[in-house]
Amino acid sequence: MVKMSDVAEKANVSKATVSRVLRNPETVKKTTRDKVLAIIEQLNYQPNILARHFRRSETNTILVVIPNILNTVFSHILGGIEHEAGKHGYRVLLANTNRQVEKEYEFLDHLKQRQVDGMILLSARMDKSVLYDVMKQYPVVLTADYLEGIPIPTVTIDNVSSGRTATEHLIKLGHSRIAHITGPLHLLVSQDRLKGYRQALLQNDLDVDNILIQEGDFTHESGYNQMTKLLALEHPPTAVFSANDEMATGIIKAAKDHGLSVPEDLAVVGFDNVKLSAIYDPGITTIAQPMFEMGNKAMEILLHQINGDDSCKKQYVLQNELVIRESCGAKRKNNS
Amino acid sequence: MVKMSDVAEKANVSKATVSRVLRNPETVKKTTRDKVLAIIEQLNYQPNILARHFRRSETNTILVVIPNILNTVFSHILGGIEHEAGKHGYRVLLANTNRQVEKEYEFLDHLKQRQVDGMILLSARMDKSVLYDVMKQYPVVLTADYLEGIPIPTVTIDNVSSGRTATEHLIKLGHSRIAHITGPLHLLVSQDRLKGYRQALLQNDLDVDNILIQEGDFTHESGYNQMTKLLALEHPPTAVFSANDEMATGIIKAAKDHGLSVPEDLAVVGFDNVKLSAIYDPGITTIAQPMFEMGNKAMEILLHQINGDDSCKKQYVLQNELVIRESCGAKRKNNS
DNA sequence: TTATAAAATGTAATCGGTTACATTTAGTAT
DNA sequence: ATACTAAATGTAACCGATTACATTTTATAA
Numbered sequence A, B: 001m002v003k004m005s006d007v008a009e010k011a012n013v014s015k016a017t018v019s020r021v022l023r024n025p026e027t028v029k030k031t032t033r034d035k036v037l038a039i040i041e042q043l044n045y046q047p048n049i050l051a052r053h054f055r056r057s058e059t060n061t062i063l064v065v066i067p068n069i070l071n072t073v074f075s076h077i078l079g080g081i082e083h084e085a086g087k088h089g090y091r092v093l094l095a096n097t098n099r100q101v102e103k104e105y106e107f108l109d110h111l112k113q114r115q116v117d118g119m120i121l122l123s124a125r126m127d128k129s130v131l132y133d134v135m136k137q138y139p140v141v142l143t144a145d146y147l148e149g150i151p152i153p154t155v156t157i158d159n160v161s162s163g164r165t166a167t168e169h170l171i172k173l174g175h176s177r178i179a180h181i182t183g184p185l186h187l188l189v190s191q192d193r194l195k196g197y198r199q200a201l202l203q204n205d206l207d208v209d210n211i212l213i214q215e216g217d218f219t220h221e222s223g224y225n226q227m228t229k230l231l232a233l234e235h236p237p238t239a240v241f242s243a244n245d246e247m248a249t250g251i252i253k254a255a256k257d258h259g260l261s262v263p264e265d266l267a268v269v270g271f272d273n274v275k276l277s278a279i280y281d282p283g284i285t286t287i288a289q290p291m292f293e294m295g296n297k298a299m300e301i302l303l304h305q306i307n308g309d310d311s312c313k314k315q316y317v318l319q320n321e322l323v324i325r326e327s328c329g330a331k332r333k334n335n336s
Numbered sequence C: 001t002t003a004t005a006a007a008a009t010g011t012a013a014t015c016g017g018t019t020a021c022a023t024t025t026a027g028t029a030t
Numbered sequence D: 001a002t003a004c005t006a007a008a009t010g011t012a013a014c015c016g017a018t019t020a021c022a023t024t025t026t027a028t029a030a
Helices: A004-011 A015-023 A030-043 A049-056 A072-087 A101-112 A128-137 A159-172 A188-203 A220-231 A245-257 A275-279 A291-306 B004-011 B015-023 B030-043 B049-056 B072-087 B101-112 B128-137 B159-172 B188-203 B220-231 B245-257 B275-279 B291-306
Strands: A061-066 A091-096 A118-121 A140-143 A154-157 A178-182 A213-215 A239-242 A267-272 A285-288 A315-318 A321-323 B061-066 B091-096 B118-121 B140-143 B154-157 B178-182 B213-215 B239-242 B267-272 B285-288 B315-318 B321-323
Touching: A004 A015, A004 A030, A015 A030, A049 B049, A061 A072, A061 A101, A061 A291, A072 A091, A072 A291, A072 B072, A072 B091, A091 A101, A091 B072, A091 B091, A101 A118, A101 A128, A118 A291, A128 A140, A140 A291, A154 A159, A154 A291, A159 A178, A159 A188, A159 A239, A159 A267, A159 A285, A159 A321, A178 A188, A178 A220, A188 A213, A213 A220, A220 A239, A220 A245, A220 B275, A239 A245, A245 A267, A245 A275, A245 B275, A275 B220, A275 B245, A275 B275, A291 A315, B004 B015, B004 B030, B015 B030, B061 B072, B061 B101, B061 B291, B072 B091, B072 B291, B091 B101, B101 B118, B101 B128, B118 B291, B128 B140, B140 B291, B154 B159, B154 B291, B159 B178, B159 B188, B159 B239, B159 B267, B159 B285, B159 B321, B178 B188, B178 B220, B188 B213, B213 B220, B220 B239, B220 B245, B239 B245, B245 B267, B245 B275, B291 B315
Parallel strands: A061 A091, A061 A118, A118 A140, A140 A154, A154 A315, A178 A213, A178 A239, A239 A267, A267 A285, B061 B091, B061 B118, B118 B140, B140 B154, B154 B315, B178 B213, B178 B239, B239 B267, B267 B285
Antiparallel strands: A285 A321, B285 B321
16 A cells, blocks of 8 residues: 655655645645655555544544434434535544433543544434533534433524414414324423414414324324324314324324325314325325425534534524415315 | 654653554463553553554544445445444445446545555445455455455345336235336346346246336425326236335325225235335335345455455355335235 | 563554644735 | 855754564463
8 A cells, every 4th residue: 555655755755745736735835735745646546544543633524313214304404414415525433312311421432532523413312411521622403303401503493383384274274173193202392392382373263172282203103003093082182283294194094094185174284294295196285395405504503613613602593484385275276 | 642652751751652452462371461551541542543554554434435325225235334434443434326337436546545444335336346456455345235256255135036026916916907106227236126026926937027017216296296107007007016105105195185095905015024015104115135234244344454354255145034014005904 | 599481561653534723835915 | 257045945943642673571381
């Protein structure tokens, strides 16, 4: 393997000059620079990146902690991170936690051992004080998830207002008995969507009937099961706001199996705007999270931190959007 | 940052001994080992992994080249890789090509610069001779995709027989006019599924009508469009074999929009068994690829190669399975 | 107890770029 | 032409763990 000293020797310059040609070309006179570059070309010299990483103690690699790669919301965000990282010559290391907190702690070691230059969390279940200590010392950004009470840089949407928007949309369509199937309620995201749902009802002088609020776990199956429960009620809802799209498909399935049709007998609004919501029949009205942009922004902020600019350590709230499809009935042809 | 020499000094031993305690504990006497471990604990010493990587020129990291993270088939495989890698203390670097060949070439440099110990390709568009040269020198495994004519270690399913199975299933259900919407035909995977479709028809004395074979690109939209074309035929098909599940949803949508119901008027079989096929209404009968296992196996083989065992450099064919749901009509209650 | 082999530990070179600092060369003004 | 500054290049220390080889300690046998 040809090394820097080989190039230096052949070019009649010192290793230092070769190094400069590669890292600070502008500090080397054009003639020598060209000479060195020619030799590099000729010998097909590839710098040993490991040596560089070691010496500079930086890796040009960042770590993304993902609770579940199979969830397309996360893979979209990952796509955004990847895109932005690639533009700046950074690599992305993947860390799948499968929702286990211990894994999160484990991956922290990568940061502490300087194996990566920074970390983007797509889930923060670890102890707040631990996370706080980490973020004081290392570049960290949180996205998709968020935490209260600690000033960690975060990129999200406003889930409360999104939940309100979704619910208000159903109210405007004339519904007054609106159910909500939530995500896992230990997640702030789920709590906030629920909060938005409540606000919308109250602001429109509608009762909040707790029986209409059921906790799901973001899976199709939980949507199906909880909806089945709701349909067995004496006064079943005429509309449902689902905390994500996959559960919405379960809800629709349950309604159909119960002999109801969507949106005629039951209006449904989902959340996330993953491809599934566009593909499903009926198309699912949903709140679009700018997933790719979230990833992009998170990476952008992380890069700033890595480069020593801490002015970006803030909370960023991106815009969400209501995407109207068939499942809510707004597009129904023979409808007022 | 406390380093190995600090530990050595405090423990009254040499750096070498500390190093051995960490890497070859059995070569150190129990008493000294315990003493050193205690100091390590006490000083909270974390070895500098970058120095180790540099010195040993190995990284415990592998690279996964993915054409598209958003495709759940790939993320399932990635999940399998991640799982197996984690078990052996390896990290997974992600490389998203977005189907650009240039990107594949670019990521090869990671291997050549020894930034990773090996590479798993989920797509091989690059020049065969280049790939061949690479695989002779470095640990490489191909999965999800495959190539003819070069002996690169590969993990796949038999797409020809899978295509045949899917088609035969429709034939057994009494269909004789069966269409096939293929994947992009520059992919061997798509060609093979088509081959299987042809074989099934021929072996059952049915004509292969080329008008019933339409090329899609694995998206819902292409399924929809191609099916719409097929339905406009004078003799439209009564069944369709789709080269993946997402296109199957487009096919079903097109049929519905055309006033047909699935499976009564049109039977559909998909491919992949991604969650979508289970969630969709109707549930899609499909060929299950053991995606997670493919990833697992690919990683396993790669690890063997990394450890210098080249006996595993073979082609591995995993079992696929027909998963019967509603879309093919086999489960139809009032059916013969 | 002494000789000898085996086990444990130490010494010091090494991996290959990077960079602070020293030195040389080129450029500019007087 | 001289003095002085800026640009270009060289020298050598350095990052921190690993490991071949040398040396010391311990165990075993005679």
